Amino acid sequence: MRPRPLIAAMPWLLASLLISGCALTPQVEPEPVLSPDAFDARIDRLEQTMALRCDQTEDRLSRHDLRQIEMMADVRDASALLQQLRGSIQRLEQRGEEPVIVMAECNEEANASLGDKALVGRAEWIGLPDIGTYLRARIDSGANTSSLSAKDITRFERDGEDWVRFRLGITDDDIVVDKVRNEWIEAPVERRVRIVQAAGSESRPVVSLLMTLGSIREPVEFTLNDRTHLNFPVLLGRRFLMDIALIDVAETYLHPRPEFPGGRPAAEAEQDELNDQEEEDR
The missing domain is CATH 2.40.70.10 (Acid Proteases)
Structure with missing residues (x-):
């Protein structure tokens, strides 16, 4: 019996694949070597980026510190007001008087307070x-x-x-x-x-x-x-x-x-106000 054509050709196919396998292996490109000038330029860019990020972080911290100081001032003001209220209540109690609680409509109170403001x-x-x-x-x-x-x-x-x-x-x-x-x-x-x-x-x-x-x-x-x-x-x-x-x-x-006295009349302020508006618009 004669061998089948495909079986007879197998040794040749295997040899061909082994030989061509090297050509199918992907070639890895080596990383380009940076010149000294290119290396310095890249380092400069990295330094500038880091400096910018540091400035932004410092600015955020400064704004946070300012806000904290303002909040502490508000707390001190509220504390001083609370102490005044406590002192007023103690003086009333020493005189044997009771604090008077006045109930008011919220809307009326809000409207009245807004109406008094300039x-x-x-x-x-x-x-x-x-x-x-x-x-x-x-x-x-x-x-x-x-x-x-x-x-x-x-x-x-x-x-x-x-x-x-x-x-x-x-x-x-x-x-x-x-x-x-x-x-x-x-x-x-x-x-x-x-x-x-x-x-x-x-x-x-x-x-x-x-x-x-x-x-x-x-x-x-x-x-x-x-x-x-x-x-x-x-x-x-x-x-x-x-x-x-x-x-x-x-x-x-x-x-x-x-x-x-010694100043300009109020009627002459209009031109100064116009100049101020022009500066603001620029």
Whole structure:
């Protein structure tokens, strides 16, 4: 019997597959060798990426620290208010009187509180009668404490109390009563606050100054720091706004500029306000 053709050809097929197997094995490309310049460029890119990530992390930590400081200040304020309430209750109990609980309709109370508040824009003119000038102010509910631009801040003692002497931190473009531009201002220090920023932390004095804004006439606590690199020499924070004002962010200068001896009339403020709007739009 003759062998079948396929069986007879098997040895030749196996030999052919073994020989061609090497050609079927995938070839692994060796990694290209980086030149010194390419290696340095890659290291530079990695360093820049790491530096950027470090800056972003530091910025987030700084914002977290600022928020924590603001929250601690709010807690201290709430604690002080609670202590005052407890003191009032104790005095009533010592006199044999019972605290009176007044029940009111929530809606009526809310409407009444809203009706008593002044409406302000995101920028307003304020007056500082203790200093004798008007200044432009930015209204910012995101800031806890109000701030006044000051320079040459010098600490001294008067009658055993902590005082500061300073001048307004203003530029040639800031609108102010000219005679107070370089005047020294003295005020007692109410307290000090520590401000944490990306560049580090610093302690700033807080002074109380009488301030006017439209019909509002209130003593306001200002931290003193140099704001000449910012557009507004005054910032009004939520401690000022609380219980007395509401912000309409779509409006600016809803209230007239106050007038002071040596200053310009309120009627001339419109052009200054237009210039301010042009700067904001740029």
